[in-house]
Amino acid sequence: MSETARFTEDILSIAREKAQSIISKAQEDADRILNEAKSNFLREASEVVKTAETEAEAIRRRQVSEARHTLKLREQEEKNKILTEVLDQTRKRAAEITADENRYLQYLTKLSVDGIQEIGLENVVLHLNANDLKRFGEKLNREIGRQMQNPGKVEFARESIDAAGGVIISNDDDTIRIVNTFEQRYEALEARLLVEAGKLLFNE
Amino acid sequence: MSGLETIKIIVDAEKEASRMLEEAQRKATEIRKQIDVTIENRRSEALQSAKQKASEITERAENEGKSEAEKFERESSEKLRELVTKSSSKKESAVKKLVELVLS
Numbered sequence: 392m393s394e395t396a397r398f399t400e401d402i403l404s405i406a407r408e409k410a411q412s413i414i415s416k417a418q419e420d421a422d423r424i425l426n427e428a429k430s431n432f433l434r435e436a437s438e439v440v441k442t443a444e445t446e447a448e449a450i451r452r453r454q455v456s457e458a459r460h461t462l463k464l465r466e467q468e469e470k471n472k473i474l475t476e477v478l479d480q481t482r483k484r485a486a487e488i489t490a491d492e493n494r495y496l497q498y499l500t501k502l503s504v505d506g507i508q509e510i511g512l513e514n515v516v517l518h519l520n521a522n523d524l525k526r527f528g529e530k531l532n533r534e535i536g537r538q539m540q541n542p543g544k545v546e547f548a549r550e551s552i553d554a555a556g557g558v559i560i561s562n563d564d565d566t567i568r569i570v571n572t573f574e575q576r577y578e579a580l581e582a583r584l585l586v587e588a589g590k591l592l593f594n595e
Numbered sequence: 596m597s598g599l600e601t602i603k604i605i606v607d608a609e610k611e612a613s614r615m616l617e618e619a620q621r622k623a624t625e626i627r628k629q630i631d632v633t634i635e636n637r638r639s640e641a642l643q644s645a646k647q648k649a650s651e652i653t654e655r656a657e658n659e660g661k662s663e664a665e666k667f668e669r670e671s672s673e674k675l676r677e678l679v680t681k682s683s684s685k686k687e688s689a690v691k692k693l694v695e696l697v698l699s
Contacts, residue, residue: 403611403615406612413623414619414626417627435641436641451656462675469675469678470682473679477686480690587692
C-alpha cells in the first residue's frame with residue numbers, strides 16, 4: 392500500500408470511528424432519556440392502577456355499606472310497625488277497663504286517692520268525664536272514704552272533662568290540678584312503655 | 596502518481612470523511628428527535644394499558660360489591676323475617692304486660 396493510500400485510509404478510519412462515536416453517543420443519550428422517561432411513565436401508570444384499586448375497595452365498601460344501611464332502615468321500620476301496633480293495642484286495651492265497672496271503679500278510686508294525697512288539701516274537687524260522672528259519682532266518693540282515713544271534703548265538678556277515663560283532682564278554685572286521666576297517664580308513661588316494649592319484643 | 600493526483604486523493608478522502616461525519620451528525624439528530632416521539636408513544640401505551648386495567652379493576656369491584664351486597668341482603672332479609680316472626684309472636688304477651696303497667 393502506498394503512503395498516500397495509508398494516509399487516506401487513516402483519514403477515513405478516524406472519520407468512521409468518530410462518526411460511530413457520534414451515533415453511539417446519541418444512541419446512549421437516547422437510551423438514558425428513554426429509561427428515565429420509562430421509569431416516570433411506569434410510575435404514572437402504576438399510580439393509575441393503584442388509584443383504581445383504592446377506588447375499587449371504596450366501591451365494594453360503599454355497596455355493602457349501602458345494603459347494610461337499607462337493611463337497617465327496613466329493620467327499624469318493621470320494628471316501629473310492631474311497636475306502634477303494640478302501643479296502640481295497649482292504649483285500646485287499657486281503655487277497655489272502663490267497660491268492667493267494678494275493676495274500673497277500683498282503678499278510678501286508686502287514681503283519685505293518689506291525686507288527693509299528692510295535692511295534700513282538705514277540700515278537693517274531682518273532675519270526671521260525663522259517663523263516669525253519671526256512673527260513679529257517689530260510689531266513687533264512698534270508695535275513696537273507705538280507702539282514706541280522713542279524705543276531707545270531696546266534691547265533683549259539674550262540668551265533665553274530655554277524657555277517655557281517669558280523673559283530674561283540683562283545689563276549689565281549680566288553680567292546682569293533678570291530672571290522672573288515661574291520656575295523661577299514657578303520655579307520661581309513653582317513653583317507659585317504648586323501652587319496656589322494646590325489651591319484651593326485641594330483647595333490646 | 597503525480598503530486599497533484601496525490602493531493603486530489605487526499606482531498607477526496609477528507610471530503611468523504613467530512614460526509615461521514617455529517618451523516619453521523621444527521622443520524623444523531625434524527626435519533627434525538629425520534630426519542631421524544633418514542634417516549635410519547637410508549638407513555639401513551641403504558642397509560643392506555645394502565646387505564647384499561649384500572650377500568651377492569653373498578654368494573655370487577657362493582658360486580659363483586661354488588662354480589663356481596665346481594666348476599667348480605669339475602670342473609671339479612673332472612674334474619675329480619677325471623678325477627679319479625681319472633682317479635683310478632685310476642686305481641687300479645689307484651690300488650691298484656693304494658694296494660695298492667697299503665698293500670699298499675
